[in-house]
Amino acid sequence: MFDLILFVCLRTAMTTRFILEPRKPAKSLIHPPECSFFGSFWLSISTIIGSTQIYGITRGPKGAWLIVAVRVLFWIYAACALINATVQYWLFFQFTPNKVLQMNPAWSLPLYAAMLTGAIAGLIGPLQPPEQRLPIIVAGCAYQGLDIAIFMWLFCFCLFGFATLSFIVAIPRMGFTLSWWVFVFLNVGFNIATIEIGTELKSEGIWWVSSVMAILLVVIWLFTLVSLVKAVWIRQIMWPGRDEDKDM
Template identity: 25%
Template sequence: MISNARKSKMGGKIGIRDRICCHQWTWFTMTMATGGIANVLHSVWTPYRSNWIWCIGLFFFIFNLCLFVMNCVLITMRFIMVPGSFMHSFLDQVESLFIPAVVVSTGTILINTCEYGIPMTGPWLKNTMEWLFWVYIFVSIVASVGIYLILWSTQIFPIHTMTPVWVFPGYPLLLTAPFASTLIAADDASSGLPVNRLPIAMCAVAVQGTGFLISFMICAAFIYRLMTQKLPRDMQRPGVFISIGPSGFTVAGLVSLGQQAQIIIPDNLQASGHTVAILELLSIIAGLWLWGLCVWFFLASVGSLWKYVRPEHTMPFQMTWWSFVFPNTAFVTATFALATAVSSNGLRIAACVMTGILIVVWALVFITMLRCLWNRKLLWPKELEDR
């Protein structure tokens, strides 16, 4: 559609305007991954309190803000320069699945703001983030339900084309518990009037559970697809890592909220003296259960890339390569949450090693993306080039 819309304006030369017209919602996976790295670095900083770790995490946070603004500007320009492309993006089989990426990117920015912003500002930011939490809850539910309804009403997805990318419209729901736990932790460490911790925690658990169950059912269907159709094609292979995210974010959120039960549960509900201990224990048991599922999906996802070790097999770069990063940030933060809950130095060291590897992967994907932009493999109307 984009290429055909530009044909009448082309003089045989592809300019910057034409490249901007190729910008899609998939580019917000980059800001999801970059914000996830900032979140992981804050998880590293929490037990070690090292200034240089804080500074690197702050850099990723600010850099992610710049990337997010750039994506918003570019995709707005595309919608203005190509009339009808906005509605078309909701009806495209591939691009429509990635529309919630802008909501997830916003969620990671809000979490990073709680981590890096509230400790450096006054109570006003904490109160603002409390309001934004409820706004995010509303937007995430509307976005998830709305996108799925549009897809179910307008598209037909054959089972042999299925990948965990089908989970993507449910991803905004999966950031609610991590958002709540981060906001409550920042509130506990700051001054001023406390936020309404119990309503925030209860709502976050409800929405997080909804998002996880939706994602779990889709991942179960993906297992059926693998049993009947083998692994996805090369260009779809990075999407396998998306199956790690639902359990990873759920572990990170629930375990962190469980460890904060002392400051969340009101005194009148702690009368028996066992309420907090029971909630902490339940969060750890549920966390270990789902963390095992996260590990299993991680090993299966890495194993699906084994054939690319051989030089005769290559994987074409697409923006879905950021799936190598963002779902794994959930895995790492979940590992840190469990390490804190069970006081395990082994898990904490493993999570630190995973963090280092993840930053290297982020850098490799980012450099590859820039190289493809330079080599005209990204943001390039290939039909027009052939013509």
């Protein structure tokens, strides 16, 4: 209860600050070192979920509704923490001028918040229904960084997120080059790894994700092919001095 009181007080104070200074929320996400501490919000959320498990289920009445609620909160936290880490690091490197010497321990907070998904999984997993237990433990291992292939998949997903955000921002300034085919063949390996994980875990949900990924890959392949033909037609590539040899 004391943790909840502290959480509400701090969130109220931050909300009041941003109401009085409405321009500050956007700036705070890219201003060093304040931007790094947004990850502490998710650390607070993880503590609340963990405390709910301990005092409401493990040592508490073990209400069926609370077991379901904690499971739902776990998956929401896992998704939000990963999205936050990906987007926040991208914002940090995209809009905040930094040098290596300016790095500080607060930089690890967004990723640390995502890693705590593993700690929450360890708390709630054992008392979840058997059919829900395995997905939670597998996700926890992936986030914690203790598993050989699934951890690497999650790491690749983070890199994929960075690359996607950077590509979306750079689209207006990009001209076609043959390196655009990287959008296809590198992600084929990512897709195959997803299929293999789904096969290993016999997870229909992961199979559906891998199917959607495959469809998107076909779309990207067709888009790249059309862009290639167009670039050749307008003499943007495959012509003397207009391709990789333009600086020669």
